[in-house]
Amino acid sequence: MKTKICGITNLRDAKFAIEYGAWALGFNFYKPSPRFLQIEQAGEIIKDLPKTIVKVGLFVDQDYATIHQIMEDLELDLAQVYQDYDCSIDAKKSMIFVIQPFLAEELPPLNVLREYGYVLIDAPRGRNDVYGGSGKLANWEIASELSRDVKLILAGGLNSHNIANATSAVHPWGVDVCSGVESSPGIKDPILLKQFLNQTSYE
Numbered sequence: 001m002k003t004k005i006c007g008i009t010n011l012r013d014a015k016f017a018i019e020y021g022a023w024a025l026g027f028n029f030y031k032p033s034p035r036f037l038q039i040e041q042a043g044e045i046i047k048d049l050p051k052t053i054v055k056v057g058l059f060v061d062q063d064y065a066t067i068h069q070i071m072e073d074l075e076l077d078l079a080q081v082y083q084d085y086d087c088s089i090d091a092k093k094s095m096i097f098v099i100q101p102f103l104a105e106e107l108p109p110l111n112v113l114r115e116y117g118y119v120l121i122d123a124p125r126g127r128n129d130v131y132g133g134s135g136k137l138a139n140w141e142i143a144s145e146l147s148r149d150v151k152l153i154l155a156g157g158l159n160s161h162n163i164a165n166a167t168s169a170v171h172p173w174g175v176d177v178c179s180g181v182e183s184s185p186g187i188k189d190p191i192l193l194k195q196f197l198n199q200t201s202y203e
Contacts, residue, residue, distance in 0.1 A: 001167065001172075001174060001175065001200045001201070002023035002024070002153075002173065003021070003175055003197055003200040003201055004024040004025070004026055004054075004056065004153065004174060004177075005017040005022045005024070005025055005178075005181065005188070005193070006028070006035075006176055006177065006178040007026060007178040007179075007182070008026060008027055008035075008045065009037060009186040010187075011044075011048055016188065016190045016194075017193055017197070018049070018050065018053050020194045020197040021197045021198075021201030022053070023053075023054055023174065024056050024077075025055055025056065026056045026058055026176070026178075027056065027074075027076075028058045029059055029060075029062075030058060030059070030060040034185035035178070035185060039070060039074065042074055046074055046076075054077045055074070055075070056076065056079070056096065057071060057074065057076045057078075057080065058080040059080065059081055060082050061082075064085050064086075064087045064091070067081070078095065078096055078117065078118070079094065079095050079096070080120065081095050081096070081098065084108060084112055092115045093116070094117060096118040096120050097113065097118070097120070098120045098155075099119060099120070099121055099122070100121070100123060100124050100125050100138075101139060102124040102139065103139075104142050104145070107142070107146075110149055110150075113146070113150050116150075117151065119146065119150040119151065119152055119153070120152075120154075120155055120176060121139070121142065121143045121146065121152065122138050122155040122176075123136035123137055123155075123156035136156055136157050137156050138154060138155060140169045140170050143172065144171065147171050147173070151173045152172045152173050152174075153172060153174045153175065153176050154167070154170050154172040154174075154175050155175070155176035157180065158175055158176070158180050159180030159192070160192065160196045160199060163175065163196060163199050167200070175200055177196055180196065
């Protein structure tokens with residue numbers, strides 16, 4: 001099971017996540033988020049990280065040219081996006097496409113989802129929710145169906161208390177956690193990180 005720790009805002013948290021077995025770290029470039037980072041701030045963290053850790057930029061409402069430039073500048077491995085981009089299949093293979101369905105009927109067509117390197121299913125957005133980090137659960141029934149057809153990353157309200165049930169129900173390729181390992185928005189709790197990663201960081 002691969003685990004992505006999202007909403008990294010400082011080097012200390014990044015190093016704890018890597019030490020405990022994270023596959024990837026997420027850096028949030030969406031300004032309304034409490035975990036938002038300036039590009040320069042992310043660069044200061046990333047320059048001190050090992051090449052082996054997968055580095056992911058989270059982008060909302062950004063055009064593809066901007067995303068591509070930031071990925072190059074920061075040497076990001078993947079872009080986490082919230083819309084279907086009109087770009088090459090090669091470019092999409094370096095993207096995590098986020099979906100937040102309440103009902104199965106809201107899903108994009110399967111052929112669209114399969115173009116992306118990964119599909120991340122998160123909790124449906126409420127009226128006042130920012131993208132991700134809400135602590136709410138995704139639709140596990142939809143996620144379970146999708147996990148058969150795409151490289152699925154399960155997100156949404158995961159923590160050390162529910163991760164076993166979540167992975168048993170969904171059988172995802174990987175999982176993504178943010179608020180479930182925090183002491184406050186943007187600040188990871190080393191104990192919660194270790195407890196979570198101890199349950200997910202295995203081949």
